[in-house]
Amino acid sequence: MKLGPGSLSEIATLPRKAQALGAVGGQPLFLAPQTAKDVYEAGYERPYNALLRVATETGQVSRIPLAQPLTGAATLVDGVVYFVRSDGSVTAVSADSGKRLWRKVTDVESLSAPAVSATYRRVYFANRFGRLLALDSRTGAEVWRTSALADPGDKTQAYPPRVLLIKDAIVATAGDTAFSRSPDGPD
The missing domain is CATH 2.40.10.480 (Thrombin, subunit H)
Structure with a gap:
């Protein structure tokens, strides 16, 4: 889908509370939250269970499951999503496959x-x-x-x-x- 200057177009519908991370291979990448009711209670770190890639030309959303739900502040850098928790633990995940690359408890x-x-x-x-x-x-x-x-x-x-x-x-x-x-x- 080609957009002209200044035009807006809806390309995909994402799950509620999906978090934008950036782009990988020219496609927007989002985190999909786990949808259990208790996840959204105050004070509870929201677990994410998948990455979502959106094909901007077609609007097709590809779901990349994570091996296990992950929590923490997520940052995308050079094709890796880093989940950083307040306790000092860090988990690195491939943005392409959702595979855990490593986990470090500091x-x-x-x-x-x-x-x-x-x-x-x-x-x-x-x-x-x-x-x-x-x-x-x-x-x-x-x-x-x-x-x-x-x-x-x-x-x-x-x-x-x-x-x-x-x-x-x-x-x-x-x-x-x-x-x-x-x-x-x-x-």
Whole structure:
């Protein structure tokens, strides 16, 4: 379906509470929530049980089941969906197949969304106290971590942590403090 400039067109109907992740192979990718009633009760992390790819030309929705329902904040980076839970666990899933690539349970809570370096083959996270964590993007093995900042400021609860890569230099925030580290390691 060809759309002209500024025109809108409905291409597919998605399940209620589906979450947009981005695009893979030029097709929009969404997360499909598990639909049990108890899933939507307040305070409960919503589990997702499938990825949905939408063919923009036809509107056909392809459902890619996950091996098991996954919870956490989901981020799509370079064809991998990372599910990050507040307890510090991270699960990497192939956006093409829905297959779990790896799972890592860390003891670093309140992790940010990931930043991925193709050069170093690492996934970086920050937490609200200024700790950085580097995992191997292929296996999930911990490569290195830093200590928390001596003083991340007084706004650690008000601002979620962030980590960015700028030409493979790690720039992160914790509270109202910005800091930088080399991708080679903590020192």
